[in-house]
Amino acid sequence: MPNLTINGHAVEVPPGTNLIEAARKIGVEIPHYCYHPGLSIAGQCRLCMVDIEKTPRPTIACNTPAVDGMVVLTETDRVKETRKSIMEFHLINHPLDCPVCDQAGECWLQIYYMQHGLYDPRMRDEKVHKPKAVPLGPHVMLDAERCILCSRCVRFCDEVTRTGELGIFDRGDHSEIGLFPGTELANKYSGNVVDICPVGALTDRDFRFAVRVWYLERATSICPGCARGCNIEVHVNRRRPHHNEGRRVARLKPRFNADVNRWWICDAGRYGFAFVDDKTRLLAPSRREDGAVSDATWEEAIGAVAGALRRFAPDEIGVVASPKMANEDLWALRRVLEQRGIRRVAFRVPPREPGDEDTVLIRGDKNPNSRGAELLGLDGDGAAILAAARARVVKCLWVFGHDLLQCAWDAAETDAALRAVPLLIFTGTNANATSERAHWVLPAATWVEREGTYTNFEGRVQRFRAAVEPLGQALPEWDILGRVLQALGVEVSAPRAERWFRELAGAVPVFAGLTYQSIGDGGAKLP
């Protein structure tokens, strides 16, 4: 393990660690554009210069591995002067159009100019002109004049997705990023090029001009789009509710986790949040009687559900839980089931089409918590429950989230089951064909409106946090289930997600010892 000193501080790093990463270890940021830890070294931007003892001139840190005894200085006058020069070179042909640039506020040209540039611009000649506002694909917009040719996006498509759509064409100051004419950037991870673009060259068509980034608030979260559980940040707009057509969730961004998704997320996950602010959201508890739907209070709804659970014999009750529910919800559900002795429970509802899958991140299982549901013992035979409903054995069916009419099960048979069952209860975030058949609908909060944990396919328990308040009267499932439990006569203390997790960890051996604190933002792998 090489031992070196950076700005006088000793640091030990694994062999092969470059100086940017070595410096980062002791909290020293070396400015850079082209370097990205998830991509090969390009060494093009020339910004990450540092002084190394016994080296005649500043050297790029990204391509310099730490060596035992190396003495590195990142803030010498010479280095500062070089950075300033490099900043000027980067901006010679840049249009300086920050007021109309969507990257403003999170642009590394702005940030580094303020930190390392602050020179008086001297370029008064006609700048090089290149294509502007070019849609590269469904998600990404290019402004080639703002591009600093760092090649991160090109390397991403070459090395991560291996799709190779992008290139740097021509040469000299006419070099530009682009696609082969007539093709588009539509790989499953295209949105990542926006994240790694350090400037305003690649922007997100979905997010562009929706909200200025300085109005956004962030919460750490987990993507609910598949069993991978990619770590994300949820960016929400609460301060300017009139922007973005009132939608609160502005965008999802990947959050680094070396063991899960590294720096990336797929486009399906990134753009899969529309349901949160969608018109189909269920906003209040409701009942359907004789074909007429009317709002109800939570007290009425909880009372009705608890009453049904009491009224029907345990064997007459079937529950189709969801692998989209958090561990906390599933545990609260299990408490309810145990309280009443209900045995007919399942969570798997097979999709009509097999889920898309690849070797990068995307999992075929489009649910974030199938593993959690398995570990909590809810893995029963869903088809058998529906068959029992059809046979009028099950008389009360409680469905969480699923649209049973849109799955691999025979729609006619499902339809028959839903017709046959005298009491259908639906708990979920958005209306669907199943909820429309329900006698009682209990609106649930979406994942960004609450906190909880998911267990990914590898058995990693990961926390997600509330970014916004639940819409309407929606409640987290654990809260709904806690109220039902209370109505069934069980004392439920302080209604918080964490309380349910603590109870779960105390009761289910595989989760033993885990706490919200120990899970933290990086997650915890189950034994």
Next chain:
Amino acid sequence: MTAEKILTRNFARADSHTLKAYLETGGYTAWQKAQTLPPAEITEEVKQSNLRGLGGAGFPTGTKWSFIPKSHGGPVYLVINADEGEPGTFKDRYLLERDPHAVIEGMLIAARAIRSATGFVYVRGEYVEPYRRFATAVSEAYDAGYLGKGFDVVVHRGAGAYICGEETGLISSLEGKKGWPKLKPPFPAIKGAFGAPTIVNNVETICHVPHIIARGAAWFAALGTKTQGGTRMYSVSGRVTRPGVYEASVAITLRQLVYDLAGGVTGNGRLKAVVPGGSSAAILRGDEIDVTMDVDGLRNAGTMAGSAGVIVMDETVSIPEALMVVARFYAHESCGQCTPCRESTGWIYKMVRRIVEGRGRKDDLDTILDVARRGAGTTICAFYDGAVGPYVSYIEKFRAEFEALIPR
């Protein structure tokens, strides 16, 4: 100072490019001798000869060869840089056309020294006739059994890009990519073409190797200076009486070259300036030509030997206009990889052109000098430093001429 002709000795023969002519003048005997020598001894002999790379950088050739890892088990490649492109230079064209077998023989010997079984000769795309001549010689060498017995040569055509003369740009281009120079480390001798240890030598450099082996390092070293052996081929052009290629010792002075060999200055007859080593070399004033043309001599004079392309300018030449032409070249040929070079070669050309067109601003000259100096040494390859040479020297040495063009 018109030393014995070595590289150019056969140029007068109309059939000098043929195997027959080459054999008649002692061709391939050095290769026969080399086959009796252990590889390390060949490298040592070349080291002792003080042969330095003649493509531009002037790096000691034997030392370069010795960087090939001894323990390397896989392939090692020998690449000949025939991507001649440095403005003012045309010597390699002569060698490819008039003495192609000297290149092949040099390659055979070098390949033995570095244990290479495959050589690539990268010929600039515009050199169609030199390419044909050389390819024909390669066929002859195969037919005669010099090639194909443990060493193969592939002749490769470039497609028009000055940067491919930079050794790692050449490797990228040879690999079928844009000619973007590669980050160093790793150096080509460790990880070069196709990821294997690679030696890149210039055409003229490799042509010296048979003579060094045949006649000994001491003989070769004695032809030059203390730190550089041999003769080299000077390409002389511009305002001189007899432009052309001249072979002479590396110890010849620039004055001898211009006046004795090339016959003196034309135009108005009065020397104003000379570019001594291709356009990337800093310009010398007419009173700065009493310097020897070896690598260290010109370095001490604040310029460089480069490719030994000598461009002569008489007093009627406009230095600002000359810089505009040179700046246009660097703007056009910048590969676009590193930011300082990509962004500023174009800008500096715009500024110089404005000055020449009478639209200069008072601070332009200082801006050019400052920008050029700030960019120097910050890029992956030496291309930008090669541009900075003329930017700075033309303006510093002829500043008044630039200022006279800027409206007051």
Next chain:
Amino acid sequence: MRGQDGTDAATRASTPVAFSVEQLAEVHRLQGLYPDRRAALLPVLHLAQETFGYVSLEVEAYVAALFDLTPAHVHEVVTFYTLFFRAPKGRHIVAVCHNLSCHLAGAPMIVAHLRRRLGIDVGETTDDGRVTLQSVECLCACEHAPMMQVDDRYEFGLTPEKVDRILEGLR
């Protein structure tokens, strides 16, 4: 009509882009010369240009498939080098060196003369498709300045009269 991408719409529609069996064998041979077959890309692009007249986008895509490369990777290469024509070119290419030694020897005058004689600007092709005029960087024949390349040949020591004689020889 030339399209935005520099290709000829009519040519795109009419000429199928495909090498002959013999040429494909040559492609295969070239690919086998190198440790990595991608190294044959420049030689194969030269072959493609000789065959199809210029390197259209269709040609790029066709060549990309021969190398298992994406078209973008080939486009990077084609746009980097000056010898690949991305639009139909004249039957003859006249490329005048405009670098320093040729400039000192009167290259601007030679270019001006050619523009007048051909009635086109640098970078353009005569209406009859006979000549494409270029002004290029150093061709490394500075001892014969001013000089130019006409197709495969170097023409030395140019004067307007010599240029006229050369042009007469181009059909």
